[in-house]
Amino acid sequence: MKTVSVIGDGQLARMMQPAAVELGIKLQLLAGAPDSSAAQVIPAVTVGDYHSTANCLAVAEGSDAVTFDHEHVPSDALSAMLDAGYSVQPAPSALINAQDKLVQRRRMRELGAPVPPFADISSVEDAQNFWNEVDGNVCLKACRGGYDGHGVWFPKDLTELESLVAELLEAGTPLMAEKKVALTRELSILVARNPSGEVKVWPITMSVQENGVCAEAIAPAPDLAPELAQRATDLGVQIATELGVTGVLAVELFAYTNDEGAEDIAVNELAMRPHNTGHWTQAGSITSQFEQHLRAVLDLPLGDPSASAPITVMANVLGADEDPAMPMVDRVVEVARRFPNAKIHLYGKGHRPGRKIGHVNLTGNAADAATVAATRRDAKLAAYFLVHAEWADQA
Amino acid sequence: MKTVSVIGDGQLARMMQPAAVELGIKLQLLAGAPDSSAAQVIPAVTVGDYHSTANCLAVAEGSDAVTFDHEHVPSDALSAMLDAGYSVQPAPSALINAQDKLVQRRRMRELGAPVPPFADISSVEDAQNFWNEVDGNVCLKACRGGYDGHGVWFPKDLTELESLVAELLEAGTPLMAEKKVALTRELSILVARNPSGEVKVWPITMSVQENGVCAEAIAPAPDLAPELAQRATDLGVQIATELGVTGVLAVELFAYTNDEGAEDIAVNELAMRPHNTGHWTQAGSITSQFEQHLRAVLDLPLGDPSASAPITVMANVLGADEDPAMPMVDRVVEVARRFPNAKIHLYGKGHRPGRKIGHVNLTGNAADAATVAATRRDAKLAAYFLVHAEWADQA
Numbered sequence: 191m192k193t194v195s196v197i198g199d200g201q202l203a204r205m206m207q208p209a210a211v212e213l214g215i216k217l218q219l220l221a222g223a224p225d226s227s228a229a230q231v232i233p234a235v236t237v238g239d240y241h242s243t244a245n246c247l248a249v250a251e252g253s254d255a256v257t258f259d260h261e262h263v264p265s266d267a268l269s270a271m272l273d274a275g276y277s278v279q280p281a282p283s284a285l286i287n288a289q290d291k292l293v294q295r296r297r298m299r300e301l302g303a304p305v306p307p308f309a310d311i312s313s314v315e316d317a318q319n320f321w322n323e324v325d326g327n328v329c330l331k332a333c334r335g336g337y338d339g340h341g342v343w344f345p346k347d348l349t350e351l352e353s354l355v356a357e358l359l360e361a362g363t364p365l366m367a368e369k370k371v372a373l374t375r376e377l378s379i380l381v382a383r384n385p386s387g388e389v390k391v392w393p394i395t396m397s398v399q400e401n402g403v404c405a406e407a408i409a410p411a412p413d414l415a416p417e418l419a420q421r422a423t424d425l426g427v428q429i430a431t432e433l434g435v436t437g438v439l440a441v442e443l444f445a446y447t448n449d450e451g452a453e454d455i456a457v458n459e460l461a462m463r464p465h466n467t468g469h470w471t472q473a474g475s476i477t478s479q480f481e482q483h484l485r486a487v488l489d490l491p492l493g494d495p496s497a498s499a500p501i502t503v504m505a506n507v508l509g510a511d512e513d514p515a516m517p518m519v520d521r522v523v524e525v526a527r528r529f530p531n532a533k534i535h536l537y538g539k540g541h542r543p544g545r546k547i548g549h550v551n552l553t554g555n556a557a558d559a560a561t562v563a564a565t566r567r568d569a570k571l572a573a574y575f576l577v578h579a580e581w582a583d584q585a
Numbered sequence: 586m587k588t589v590s591v592i593g594d595g596q597l598a599r600m601m602q603p604a605a606v607e608l609g610i611k612l613q614l615l616a617g618a619p620d621s622s623a624a625q626v627i628p629a630v631t632v633g634d635y636h637s638t639a640n641c642l643a644v645a646e647g648s649d650a651v652t653f654d655h656e657h658v659p660s661d662a663l664s665a666m667l668d669a670g671y672s673v674q675p676a677p678s679a680l681i682n683a684q685d686k687l688v689q690r691r692r693m694r695e696l697g698a699p700v701p702p703f704a705d706i707s708s709v710e711d712a713q714n715f716w717n718e719v720d721g722n723v724c725l726k727a728c729r730g731g732y733d734g735h736g737v738w739f740p741k742d743l744t745e746l747e748s749l750v751a752e753l754l755e756a757g758t759p760l761m762a763e764k765k766v767a768l769t770r771e772l773s774i775l776v777a778r779n780p781s782g783e784v785k786v787w788p789i790t791m792s793v794q795e796n797g798v799c800a801e802a803i804a805p806a807p808d809l810a811p812e813l814a815q816r817a818t819d820l821g822v823q824i825a826t827e828l829g830v831t832g833v834l835a836v837e838l839f840a841y842t843n844d845e846g847a848e849d850i851a852v853n854e855l856a857m858r859p860h861n862t863g864h865w866t867q868a869g870s871i872t873s874q875f876e877q878h879l880r881a882v883l884d885l886p887l888g889d890p891s892a893s894a895p896i897t898v899m900a901n902v903l904g905a906d907e908d909p910a911m912p913m914v915d916r917v918v919e920v921a922r923r924f925p926n927a928k929i930h931l932y933g934k935g936h937r938p939g940r941k942i943g944h945v946n947l948t949g950n951a952a953d954a955a956t957v958a959a960t961r962r963d964a965k966l967a968a969y970f971l972v973h974a975e976w977a978d979q980a
């Protein structure tokens with residue numbers, strides 16, 4: 191069949207392997223360490239550094255497509271791979287919109303996509319002006335390198351904003367600011383596009399963030415007006431198409447209540463790779479985001495993204511403050527016994543507080559409020575037990 | 586988590602890898618060649634021969650359980666691993682019933698499981714007697730080593746039976762004979778059992794054999810009386826329990842019309858590993874047979890075997906007489922374009938006529954006759970195209 195080189199060795203690369211095994215696709219990995227999450231499960235591993243152009247070129251050799259499990263590959267390495275004739279998916283020209291929040295915001299405004307008011311922050315004065323413009327509702331962001339809420343600040347007063355900005359600019363961090371949105375919830379559009387231009391969109395997903403980290407995803411998003419779901423879907427297609435994205439694109443959305451009192455959306459972040467809010471597709475869609483990503487980067491026709499269950503919930507397994515004494519396998523036993531229908535995913539990672547070490551997918555057989563609530567409760571109980579070795583519903 | 590050693594390098598071992606990746610289980614493989622189907626996708630591979638006790642012991646090292654993707658590991662090697670303290674699943678005492686058809690038939694009779702009349706054939710005279718007993722409706726079988734219809738004969742007259750038996754006994758092949766059943770169709774019970782004694786049964790599956798090879802599986806089996814489905818389910822639990830099977834057990838069944846004119850069943854073969862008639866579980870059950878097998882051999886609680894779709898069809902991709910010029914990836918493109926909901930599985934094997942090189946799973950969203958027929962048609966069209974590079978429904 192075909193060979194895909196993957197730069198990045200985390201759980202996203204790891205979870206491409208089951209889809210690759212099924213489709214008969216060979217993966218070649220550039221991994222930072224021989225025992226990293228993805229390197230544990232893929233035979234063809236080059237150990238190296240994704241900052242190194244030479245290492246990137248080495249892993250690209252013999253591939254039909256090169257792709258990523260994160261957005262941090264430097265432009266130099268991307269260009270070198272393109273120059274050497276490799277099929278880099280997504281292309282750097284698309285990827286920049288997932289690498290730089292200011293570039294992305296400008297591009298979204300150009301496309302007419304809804305975004306909060308925002309500004310380039312190159313000086314303390316810029317910050318002061320923006321503070322006044324949005325009545326102090328300021329969200330300050332590092333343009334690059336943020337993840338899981340790192341690189342996002344909500345200063346409580348102008349003094350805090352001024353000193354933050356002075357300090358960060360001093361340290362060489364490019365900054366932007368945007369209006370703090372009165373979020374009612376967060377949603378996510380998961381789209382895939384292949385180089386031939388075919389685009390498919392999964393049902394719109396609701397996500398729950400805790401401390402800046404995705405804790406839960408629910409799909410299809412409950413209580414979403416069909417008109418808004420359609421608008422979000424169209425927006426996903428538009429962004430994927432106009433940016434020339436290839437592979438999976440996640441468009442993180444803010445949901446808020448507009449002046450007419452209705453639920454409305456604005457774009458937050460873009461990610462061009464399988465995304466945490468799309469893990470539910472492993473259990474709840476005909477085509478998982480990992481299979482779709484591989485199909486897309488190889489320019490194969492895309493799979494059916496329809497939901498295969500009325501409701502699917504994904505709960506992240508996030509390292510507890512302290513790792514309990516009970517071995518992980520015994521925790522799995524307890525969870526598997528209580529929830530025989532739970533799909534447990536473990537990433538082969540050691541303990542660290544807050545670290546994403548796995549997730550649990552659970553499907554419900556109806557989409558009424560009670561079933562959704564029960565499915566969410568059970569998925570979260572399962573994920574909680576896997577890190578705390580305790581049932582959150584028992585004293 | 587845990588480590589499972591797998592002896593055997595075909596598609597069944599290969600398809601354990603996606604489930605292992607998800608659950609965080611490490612697989613160690615004993616493979617006949619470094620590029621065999623399973624060895625392509627599993628990092629920890631020992632290249633060796635499963636006939637070699639030393640090789641089996643080597644791959645068992647460090648494992649929490651040892652299991653198989655075929656029944657042909659010699660007793661010596663099995664005993665040596667047990668003696669060395671490894672957890673061999675299934676145990677040799679259970680496995681013998683999948684290795685030797687005569688042992689199995691005797692055991693089934695003991696259990697009161699329905700089997701056709703049968704006899705040990707140690708001489709031409711035994712064959713003559715059995716011929717008379719069953720009015721010439723004889724099916725002759727090699728007790729060991731058969732697969733995909735090899736080792737099964739239907740002599741058309743007594744002379745043919747006599748010369749076959751003489752020849753085979755001369756060659757040292759242990760033989761049995763059984764009554765040729767007037768099959769109406771074939772069914773399969775898929776069960777899993779863990780060492781703690783937990784047993785779970787998937788919905789009863791219908792399978793279609795062509796030239797002695799499984800061509801298609803449909804689950805849940807259409808038009809199966811609930812009473813008969815229950816009886817088959819109970820039979821699966823009984824066999825798994827009384828034989829002490831661990832891991833997946835497939836009980837191949839003959840369906841026939843009994844004296845009351847109703848559909849009835851008799852046991853044909855046992856297989857103690859994931860089975861071709863269970864591939865549909867990858868797309869159509871909460872827990873696939875590959876995940877369940879790993880859970881079972883590690884004595885983890887078993888997953889929910891419920892169907893997740895009203896109907897699922899699996900069609901085997903069997904090497905054509907001649908391999909068409911169109912590259913496999915182009916065939917995949919055509920099939921993926923026509924059937925975006927087809928789950929294509931390729932085993933990384935080269936062409937050989939009749940060889941199992943992949944399968945296609947397809948779910949239908951209703952279980953009425955028209956949907957079942959359409960799903961079967963589409964799955965078979967997809968599988969046919971993957972080997973012939975032609976649509977069977979186009980001139």
Ligand SMILES: Nc1ncnc2c1ncn2[C@@H]1O[C@H](COP(=O)(O)OP(=O)(O)OP(=O)(O)O)[C@@H](O)[C@H]1O
Nearest residue numbers: 329336337338339340342368369370371399402459
């Ligand atoms: N303008 C805003 N108004 C209100 N809340 C915001 C705003 N921007 C970000 N947030 C909150 O902070 C979280 C993290 O922000 P953002 O997604 O931009 O950062 P990130 O670190 O790149 O996140 P991730 O890794 O999850 O993509 C958001 O999920 C949201 O809860």
Ligand SMILES: Nc1ncnc2c1ncn2[C@@H]1O[C@H](COP(=O)(O)OP(=O)(O)OP(=O)(O)O)[C@@H](O)[C@H]1O
Nearest residue numbers: 724731732733734735737763764765766794797854
């Ligand atoms: N007693 C019988 N009466 C009628 N047909 C039979 C009988 N035994 C076997 N067959 C036919 O021959 C096929 C192969 O037989 P069997 O399953 O015993 O052999 P095998 O080579 O071990 O098969 P497999 O590899 O599929 O398990 C069966 O699927 C069935 O179609």
